[in-house]
Amino acid sequence: MPRAGHYGEHRRLLxxxxxxxxxxxxxxxxxxxxVALGYSEELLRARRQTLAVFLAWCMDRGLARPAxxxxxxxxxxxxxxxxxxxxxxEPLSLRGQALAVTHxxxxxxxxxxxxxxxxxxxxxxxxxRAPRVTLPEGLQAEQMDTLLALPDVEDVQGLxxxxxxxxxxxxxxxxxxxxxxxxxxxxxxxGVVRVRQGKGGKDRLVPIGERALAWVRRYLDQARxxxxxxxxxxxxxxxxxxxxxxxxxxxxxxxxxxxxxxxxQRGACHLLRHTMAxxxxxxxxxxxxxxxxLGHERLDTTxxxxxxxxxxxxxxxxxxxxxxxxxxxxx
Numbered sequence: 001m002p003r004a005g006h007y008g009e010h011r012r013l014l015x016x017x018x019x020x021x022x023x024x025x026x027x028x029x030x031x032x033x034x035v036a037l038g039y040s041e042e043l044l045r046a047r048r049q050t051l052a053v054f055l056a057w058c059m060d061r062g063l064a065r066p067a068x069x070x071x072x073x074x075x076x077x078x079x080x081x082x083x084x085x086x087x088x089x090e091p092l093s094l095r096g097q098a099l100a101v102t103h104x105x106x107x108x109x110x111x112x113x114x115x116x117x118x119x120x121x122x123x124x125x126x127x128x129r130a131p132r133v134t135l136p137e138g139l140q141a142e143q144m145d146t147l148l149a150l151p152d153v154e155d156v157q158g159l160x161x162x163x164x165x166x167x168x169x170x171x172x173x174x175x176x177x178x179x180x181x182x183x184x185x186x187x188x189x190x191g192v193v194r195v196r197q198g199k200g201g202k203d204r205l206v207p208i209g210e211r212a213l214a215w216v217r218r219y220l221d222q223a224r225x226x227x228x229x230x231x232x233x234x235x236x237x238x239x240x241x242x243x244x245x246x247x248x249x250x251x252x253x254x255x256x257x258x259x260x261x262x263x264x265q266r267g268a269c270h271l272l273r274h275t276m277a278x279x280x281x282x283x284x285x286x287x288x289x290x291x292x293x294l295g296h297e298r299l300d301t302t303x304x305x306x307x308x309x310x311x312x313x314x315x316x317x318x319x320x321x322x323x324x325x326x327x328x329x330x331x
Contacts, residue, residue, distance in 0.1 A: 010052035013059065017250070023058060026066055027051045028049050029108050042176050050103035068112055074104070090284065094128040101127055138275035139263065143167060143301065147148065147261040156223045163212075163219035164237055164245075168254070168269055170212035172276040172294055174249050177268035181236040195295065204295050229255055243265060 018024040031051070034044055057077060063069065065297060072330040081097045093102075112120050139147070148165055152158035159200040168178060177195045185194040192205045208216075216236075229242030237245040245253075265271055277290050 010056040011048070014055055021038070022064055023066055024055055026111060026116065027055060027107065030107055034112070040169070040176065044214065046099070047103045047106070050100050051107060053100075066108070067117050069108075069121050071124060074122055074125050075099075082128075089274040098127045099159060101125055130293040131216055139265075139271065141279065143261060144275065147257055147263070150257050150260050153218075154224045159219050159223040160227065160237060161202055161257065162216075163215045163223075164253065165257065165272070166212035166215040168272040169206065170209040171206045172273045173206060174273065177295075178237070179245065179247055179250055182234045183236050184234060185236065186213075186216060188217065202295070204292075205296075216312075237289060262271060 003188065013041055031044065032049055034047065046095070054077065057080060058064075058069070062191075063073070078097070078101060079176065081100055084303070095123045101122065108120040110171065134184070148162065148169070151161040151165070153162050154182055156301065165180070167173070171193055173181075173193070173195055176260060181193065182194060182196075186208075187194070190206055191210065193208050195204050195206055224238060225238075227238040227240065227242055233244070234243065235244035236297045237250070237251055239245045243320055251268045254272065258271065263271075267274070273294070277294060280290060280293075281287065
């Protein structure tokens with residue numbers, strides 16, 4: 001989507017006072033409903049940005065109300081997204097174009113549901129055929145051992161980092177989900193973590209291994225008390241200012257240790273999530289269990305994690321299939 005400076009201008013247009021029947025007013029109502037329904041900050045941010053950019057495009061063309069938007073107009077906007085270029089000259093990815101259209105489709109669907117417009121003009125809009133997601137190969141067990149041994153656990157932040165790495169690897173939670181964790185979300189008796197407001201705004205319980213739980217307990221006992229400043233702060237992972245460790249802080253921390261371990265694959269927190277999933281699959285876990293663990297609504301989303309497991313599958317096939325090996329000529 002457009003550069004940060006442009007988005008700031010677009011957001012100001014969205015938040016500026018406007019007639020109650022204007023496009024901006026209906027967008028604001030929709031976003032307020034999303035907040036009330038408990039949608040994640042990440043989804044809210046993405047949808048707000050999409051709507052703000054679309055609003056600016058419409059205002060440039062004299063389109064002021066939702067009822068004025070038709071399928072041909074949306075097709076023109078889709079061509080605009082296809083032709084738009086970032087500051088570095090790169091186009092918006094097909095996946096980014098598809099997400100922008102999907103966000104608009106949800107808004108128009110909400111308008112229809114509340115009887116503001118009779119039909120959804122985006123319903124018949126064709127989505128770009130985005131390429132299948134490809135993930136980096138997960139880390140091997142030896143690489144994970146090297147990675148986990150890197151933090152200096154005699155240091156306050158090092159102990160926090162070890163607990164963070166262990167938790168990400170053990171549970172496979174997303175970066176945002178790890179950021180949102182509270183000290184009250186850990187159940188040391190039953191060995192589970194409560195993930196609140198995960199993707200899609202849903203809560204779920206995730207198992208956490210004994211080793212990871214022990215490191216988190218050590219962090220809570222020895223390091224977090226030295227980081228906390230406000231006694232009312234309940235965030236699990238804190239930065240050096242005593243505040244909740246943010247998404248960028250999480251990613252930067254994990255990436256620093258990955259680079260120190262000689263890992264060159266892309267990704268940071270998500271790489272540990274992917275590693276957890278592929279290692280469990282290779283060790284015999286059912287894919288539907290992995291689906292539940294990762295918080296995926298659809299099984300085909302989970303199946304993208306299985307592509308690196310073909311090597312293990314090949315080993316099993318060779319070892320067990322009666323016709324997997326060529327017979328010797330003398331047989």
